[in-house]
Amino acid sequence: MSFRLSTFRRRSALVSLVALVTTVSVLAAGTASAQPFPFPFPDAGSSGAGSSGTGSSDGGGSSGPTTPPTTTPVDPDPSAPGASGPLLSPVPGEPILGVPIETLSNNPAGFITVDGVAVPDVTDSQNLLIAVIDAKTRKLVQYGTQPNNSGGLASFLSIVNSWVNRADTIVVVSGMNGIRNAGRDSLVAQLAASLGSSPLSRGDLDRMEVGAPFSMVGKAGADAGVAYTRVGTRVGDRVGGDITGLLRWNTTRDASRYDFTPPPPLTYSTRTEGDSGTAVTMTIGDKHYTSTPTGSDGFAIRGFDSQTLAPVYDTTVATSDPAGNRALSDKLVEVAARTDDAGRPYVVIVQSFGRPRPTPEWQAGADALVRLGGSRITFLSLDGASDYTLVGGRSTGPAAVEMGARIKQPGPAVGLLGLGHDYGYLPQISGPVGAVDTRQSAIMYQQPYTAGNARTPSFPAINADAEAYIGSQAGVVGCTPTSACSIREKFRTNYTADWPTFARKLAGPMTRPADASFSEADYETALTQLRKEVDYFNAVRTYFTATQNAMGLIRNDAATSAKTFGDEIVSAVDASTDAPVAQDGFKILSAIMGIALLITPELKAVWGPISAIYGLTSTVSGTTPGNAVANPVRVRAGDLSTRVQDALAGATYGFTSVAMVMVSDYGKLEAAYTEIxxxxWKAPAADELLVDTKKGIKVWFAKNLVPLAYPWLVRGTPPGVGPTTVNALSCGTEYDNLAEEYFAYYPWKNMPANAQMLATWSFGAGGTVVPWNMFFTRNRPEMGRFYETRNSIGQGLANTLFGGGDRQLGIDLYDFMSPRYFGPEMHQANHRADRCDLF
Known part of the structure; x- marks a missing residue:
């Protein structure tokens, strides 16, 4: 049996790699019905339950370069007439949203497809498939099949490594029949890592080993957290292992490449009724799920399949009596343990109604809540005066969203659920009601306008000669009275031109020439329509440009410098610059929105659309390839601020891409204009957002970098049994030979008062609340008398973090002392025990 790998000729050089030829025995794999994709995705490839192809048993054929398909786009021509400014795509006629790509389609001509065209030589359903795409031109540069064994994996790893530092690439690796010995062959992990994948889960590896279809989409040599991976639930689950998305041109300054973009995020709300009444209606996309409780206080709890967001768990608990309080814990423990058939935990939403008051029966539920991404101390401290919201799950990690008046972030929550890099849904941008506008995504992805003609299918048909004449009179670049000219096409190709001047000329007196080839009626129709469209265009472009500039993230003067803020926090907390930390742009944006809407709620009409735009641009890479808001890349703390600055700037530059989509289709253009x-959709004033944006970025850096230097979250013996403050916690004694007496250790005697708190952790006799001393400290804190100052943050930093002044961040301690930042472990310091029993 022979296997083929093919390469393409480029214009200037032949790119050739050695194709390995290996003999292997192939196991047969059955097929089974696969789940449909969770929502319609325009032009995103195939549908259907699975592939009926049996694959090749003798994949003969010659090796070496082949002629590229005729549909492969040519290199963009920067000198093309009218092609000034950023282009939505360098390829004429390319879909405005991007070109669809699919990794395991049911196309018998090739399971990997780009722009609906099958990649050659990838029809073997038993073995491993690869396609390497030049991200600058969207050309296929290498593709083919290798055996499903260590030899095939080694071949693919060599191919991927050969492209590192040589070309910006998008690489697809997939297979209908899993990977043989996936759970035991180290080459699987190496191949995934070479594409920028985070470590594959044990469940994914086990399912791949028994033959479940899989896909990886990444970039050669990318950082971990960049690649997307997906593994089917079982053998034959093609759709469950299929990745669909778009190759979208990145208009970011200095980028000029295609990025892989997954399907768009879905808006969600944990309670459309707001914080009143007892009914709880949760929404995800266009689906509504209503719970009607029988009591006045309690919780609605729902679970959703992480891959499809199909509802899979539903319960409502009223906490008005002991039975209800016990049921709350039982249900939280139950939903936290549930998984789908592949062992993947659910996405879970917990939403309160009324004002539930914690009781001792809640404690088991509070522990389960921690596994879902919530905070035990927040949950047990609701005290009948706060609402509560959690959007999380056992796999969400720091992406979990927790809100409530107790942590000074009143719910319910609204936001975006987007596909993570394992193609499971995660909370992305989230905030209070009004924080996310649903219309941005809906308009961007609405069905294209189709009432035009062959010349301008995306706009109403008008006379071509009349359009050319009108364009010449208005001074539109490239339009003459006698040459073909599409003014609408120039919305995209001449996006940065002086359109306000064109609008003024269009609005002025203009007459049809006597010898015109078009009638007066055609002329008036064209003029009226173009006047309207250019006005629409100017309004939309102005809105997006003003909003983009107001963020202060892309100006030359770095008005909102994430790098500066991050470096200041690293220095202030004395964190090791070599310590690994995750860059999570979504949490930064959520922090910004949470602050902005609490401080200036009247800006909802400004921030709501902005948050949605960021959701749409989250996969846009910055100047560093692969560095996007949506990539949870782990980097050195010393590099974090630079990477965050680049990711935020890239996403903000991406506003232009969203705007260009809006103006490239009449239906979208008209809808966006109506919102404005x-x-x-209200554009902010020039500096209206800077204060909130700066503060939100600083809060995110603080919440993520302080736990690097002080990683232990600790509960100290409660008052009564122990002291009333952390400062007086004693961790044993030391004998001083010179003084001939014992001295007690007080490791946190210098802990600032505003960096500690008393919070409910347990209950005493009769259900009375037992508050414990809560604080954070260095790991394995120093116990010697002369080292005690090292265990606590300084008063100045505590004031900056937790103070409420104008120049202070006002971080709430309930929100900060959370598993989302410190991890799920809570250490216990026992007063007067040796080393407080900490270690």
């Missing part, structure tokens, strides 16, 4: 005219 109604002031549902």
């Amino acid at each position: 005219q109604s002031e549902r």
